[in-house]
Amino acid sequence: MIAPGVWVDGRAEGLPADDRGLAYGDGVFETVLCVDGRPVWWDAHLSRLERGAAVLGFVAPERDVWQRDAERALAHADPGAARCVLKLLLTRGSGARGYAVRAPSRPRRVVSIGPAPEVDGAAREGLRLRWCRTALAVQPALAGIKHLNRLEQVLARQEWIEAEIDEGLMCDTQGRAVSAISGNLLCLTRRGWLTPPVDQAGIAGLCRARLLAEGLVSEAELRPDDVMAAEALAVCNSVRGILPVRQLDQRGWAVGGALRDLQRALARLEAAFHHSFLDDALA
Template identity: 50%
Template structure:
C-alpha cells in the first residue's frame, strides 16, 4: 500500500511494527476507518469515531481515547501535508493462541496516510454486477471490521480499468452496496439505499445522507436498481459519485444527483473542491 506516512502503536505506545502474532493479522480481529483529509484535517471525524466506538462495543474491544487518536493523527498529518486519505486500523493486539480474546488486551493500532484517489471519470462511474455475494451476518453487519475477504474476492472478478466498481448482492439476492462504497438509487422521486442490518458497512457518507433526510433505507432488488431513474455511489473519501452505466444500462446526468452533491458541498466544504462531475 503506497503510504506517505505510517505509525504503529501497541497499547498506546509507538512501536516499529505490530507483532506478527497480533490478532488483527491472525483472525482479522479488529476494525478500521478510512477518512478523507482536507486542509490537514480529517473530514467527518466525529462520525468516524462514533462508528469505531460502536464497533468496539460490538467486538468487545477497548475504544482508544478519541482526543488521543486525533492528536496522533494530527501529528502524522504534519509529516505528510499532501496526504488525501488517512486509514486507522485498530486490533485486539496479541493474545494466547486460539480464539478466546485476552482478558487485558493491549490493542494494536496503525495510522497511515495516503495520496488522494484519482479523480472519478467526468461522465460518471461504469459499474458491473459481482458474482461474489455478501453473506448474511447480523452480528457483524454495519461494522467496518477487518474481515474483508468477500470484498477482495468481488474486486478480483474484474481488472478492466474502464469498470470502476462492482455492485454486490447478499445471500438472498438483494442489492447491498459496491465493494468499497454504498449505493443510492432514485426510485419514484426519492433516494433509497439498502439497510446494513444483515451485511454491508454503515458508511459515513451514507450516514450523513440519511441524517440529512435526503434518502431513506429500503431493500432493493437488482431489477429495481437497473430501473432506477438515477444511481450514485458514495463513501467518506470520495463523497458522491454519479453512475453513468451498469452493465448494459446507461444513465445521463440527473438533477436529483446534482441536488445531493450540491447539498454535500455546501454543508461539508471538503467536498466542494472537486466541482460537479
C-alpha cells in the first residue's frame, strides 16, 4: 500500500520496514508552509533539519536534493489552493535490530504534500486553549530539535475531544510552562513579550526564532501562574504564524492592540503571514 502524495527518496513507494525512523523515531522533520509554490523560510527549515540530524549523529542530504524533492511534491499540490504544506522527514535510514549504528548511515527522505490549515479566522478571533496534564520530560540532549519522538504530544492531544478546544499548553515535568502542543508560547507581561526557553524541553520553532532575532520577543522562564496572569497570549509556528489566545481554561482575553502589532511586525518580516484584517485600523 502506497500513501498518496508521499515520496520516499523521490519515489512514490512505501518505506522499507527496517527503517530506524520507524524502529526508534531516529530522525527529524519539518513542516513548511508554501505560498504560490514558494516554501516560506526554506533555508531556516533546512538549517534546523541539518542541525537536528547533527545532534542525532548523522548528516542530512545536500540542499539541492531537498530542492528537487520540494519541486516534485509542489507539482502535485492542489492547483486551486494558493497555500499548501510540505513535510520533510529525514531518518537515519535502514538498520539491523539493535540501537547501535553498525554501518555508515544512508539517511532516507520522506516528503509529502498536503493542504494548508485555514488560519485566517483563528488569527483574527483567537484560539481556545486548555492546560494539558501530560508533561514534557526534561531532556537537554534532545530539547530544541524537531525529532521524531513525539509521543508526549500525541498523549497530550488525546486529553480532549471537544471541538471547542483548539490547542493545549504543556508544562515540563518540573512545572514550567513550555509550549503549545504544536507551537511556541508567547506571553505579554510587564516585561514585554516573553517565550519560554527550549533548552530543557520543547522545540525551537522558526517563528519564535525569528521574533527573538528581531528583538520583538525575549526568552524567560514562565510558570503557569505567569501565563494565566498575562496581558495577552499567543501561539506561533512557521505554518500558522501568530495566533492570539482568546481563552485558556477559565480565563478569557480580548484580542487587543499589542497582539495586532506583533502580527503586523511578523507580516512585515514575511508577507505570507499578512492578513487583510491587519490593514483595518479597527481590527
